[in-house]
Each structure stands twice: as C-alpha cells, then as structure tokens.
Amino acid sequence: MDALHVYDAPPEGVAEDWTMAQDWERFTALDHVRWSKMVTEQTEALQGLASDEFLKGVSDIGLDTGGVPEFDAFNVNFRKLTGWEVVAVPGVIPNLPFFKLLADRRFPAANFLRQGGSQEYNDEPDMFHDVYGHLPMFIDPDFREFMSAYGRAGLRAEKLGMTDWLGRLYLHTVEFGLIEQNGALRAYGAGLLSSYAETIHALTSDKARRLHFNLPRLMRTEWPFDTFQPTYFVIESFEALLEEMETTSLREVYEEVHDLPLIPIGETDLADRVYGAQSA
Numbered sequence: 001m002d003a004l005h006v007y008d009a010p011p012e013g014v015a016e017d018w019t020m021a022q023d024w025e026r027f028t029a030l031d032h033v034r035w036s037k038m039v040t041e042q043t044e045a046l047q048g049l050a051s052d053e054f055l056k057g058v059s060d061i062g063l064d065t066g067g068v069p070e071f072d073a074f075n076v077n078f079r080k081l082t083g084w085e086v087v088a089v090p091g092v093i094p095n096l097p098f099f100k101l102l103a104d105r106r107f108p109a110a111n112f113l114r115q116g117g118s119q120e121y122n123d124e125p126d127m128f129h130d131v132y133g134h135l136p137m138f139i140d141p142d143f144r145e146f147m148s149a150y151g152r153a154g155l156r157a158e159k160l161g162m163t164d165w166l167g168r169l170y171l172h173t174v175e176f177g178l179i180e181q182n183g184a185l186r187a188y189g190a191g192l193l194s195s196y197a198e199t200i201h202a203l204t205s206d207k208a209r210r211l212h213f214n215l216p217r218l219m220r221t222e223w224p225f226d227t228f229q230p231t232y233f234v235i236e237s238f239e240a241l242l243e244e245m246e247t248t249s250l251r252e253v254y255e256e257v258h259d260l261p262l263i264p265i266g267e268t269d270l271a272d273r274v275y276g277a278q279s280a
C-alpha cells in the first residue's frame with residue numbers, strides 16, 4: 001500500500017496555515033452523482049450501526065441534499081449549528097497546523113475524492129472520509145468541545161514531544177471509537193463511518209476486541225494503518241469523553257505512559273476491561 005502523502009511544507013497554492021481554495025467548480029457532474037450515491041447508500045447502511053448523533057448530523061448539516069458540498073455555502077449552516085467550519089487542505093497535513101486548525105474550530109478536509117465506492121477499507125482519508133465521516137458528529141456539543149480541546153492539547157503535546165501518544169487518543173476515539181447507546185454498541189469514529197465493512201467488523205466480528213475506554217491504555221495501543229483495527233475502545237457518552245479531556249492532567253498521563261512499553265497491535269494487557277464481560 002502506498003504511504004499516505006504527508007507533506008513537509010505547504011505545496012504550491014496552499015497557504016501558510018495549510019488551507020487552500022476548495023476549487024469546487026472542478027468537480028464534474030459524475031463526481032456529484034457519485035458523492036450523492038455514497039452518502040445515500042452509506043447512510044442507509046449505517047442505520048442501527050452509527051451513533052444517534054451521527055445519523056442526525058448527516059441531515060442537520062445538509063450532507064444528504066445532493067452533490068459534493070461547496071464549503072463556503074455549506075459553512076453558513078454548519079457554523080450556525082456548531083460554531084465550526086470546514087476548510088480544504090491538500091491531504092494529511094503535519095501535526096502542528098492540524099492542532100492549530102482544531103483549536104480554532106476549523107476542521108481540515110482533504111481536497112480530493114476517492115475513486116472507488118465507500119464500502120471498502122478506507123486507506124487514505126479523502127474528502128468523503130473527512131466530510132461525511134467526521135462532520136456530522138460536530139452537532140453534538142460535547143463531541144465538538146472535545147475536538148477543540150484536543151487541538152489545544154496537541155499544541156501542548158508538541159512542546160512536550162508527546163504527540164504520538166496523544167495521536168493514539170485521536171485514533172482510538174475520533175477515528176475508530178465506539179459508544180454504548182440505549183444498551184447497544186454504536187460507531188462514532190469517522191474511520192468506521194466512512195467504511196461500512198469496518199463498521200460491521202468493529203461492531204460484530206468475534207475477531208475484534210472491544211475494551212472499555214481507559215486513557216493510558218488507549219495511548220499505549222499500537223494500531224495498523226492498512227487493515228481493520230483489532231482493538232476498539234468503547235465510551236459511555238460524549239460527555240464522559242469530554243470530561244476525560246477536561247479533568248485529566250494529560251501531563252500526568254504522559255508521565256505515566258512514557259516509560260511503559262507500547263501494547264503491540266492486537267495484544268492484550270493484564271489490566272484490560274473487556275466490554276460486555278461480566279465484571280464490567
């Protein structure tokens with residue numbers, strides 16, 4: 001698999017803060033049809049699998065109204081509902097500008113569209129992943145507060161040299177997180193919601209391990225970037241997730257985890273609390 005195209009410096013046409021014009025006019029009629037088809041099919045497929053907030057968010061923010069959204073127009077309603085805006089970037093951007101954008105309540109979305117459908121493994125975050133997978137969750141006030149708190153924590157983690165540890169928090173929540181709602185397991189992570197196949201794997205496969213959220217454990221959990229995750233973390237609520245971010249001293253957690261070994265992909269730890277196990 002190709003490595004993600006991570007840029008070292010803003011390429012031509014990209015501003016200092018890594019944002020760029022969306023250049024919406026270049027999308028063809030076929031792109032718009034393809035986008036609408038992906039949104040419709042994915043939203044139908046995710047009924048009963050995605051968190052309530054996600055499904056509500058898709059229609060509230062207007063993703064189901066057809067065609068690739070033009071960010072300027074899309075942001076009018078999105079800003080009103082969430083206080084955030086989406087901005088175009090060339091792809092995966094470096095940590096520092098990423099954290100800054102989140103801290104400023106601007107969510108970066110890749111400025112290109114995947115060529116295949118939405119059902120397979122999502123190997124490079126494209127506009128469908130970034131817009132459809134991420135933005136609906138911003139209708140939840142606790143979730144979006146968590147996102148800006150994460151951005152601010154990222155700026156501090158840069159100075160402490162702890163971005164890899166913090167990055168695993170993002171990965172195991174914002175990208176691949178599960179939540180218990182009304183007694184059932186649901187997906188809220190964008191890496192899941194933009195890939196139907198991985199959503200099914202995460203929620204139902206007996207090969208997937210599901211653990212209760214535990215910040216130090218999660219920061220130590222290595223993950224594969226080219227296949228389905230073997231380990232997922234289940235939160236109780238978005239309020240609880242935000243509370244973790246606001247009341248925990250991340251500096252203390254970093255001190256705790258810094259000298260501990262990482263937990264290799266798919267491996268267990270003695271302290272694991274398995275979701276659904278009797279002692280939970």
Ligand SMILES: [Fe+2]
Pocket residue numbers: 125129130134175190191
């Ligand atoms: Fe993502």
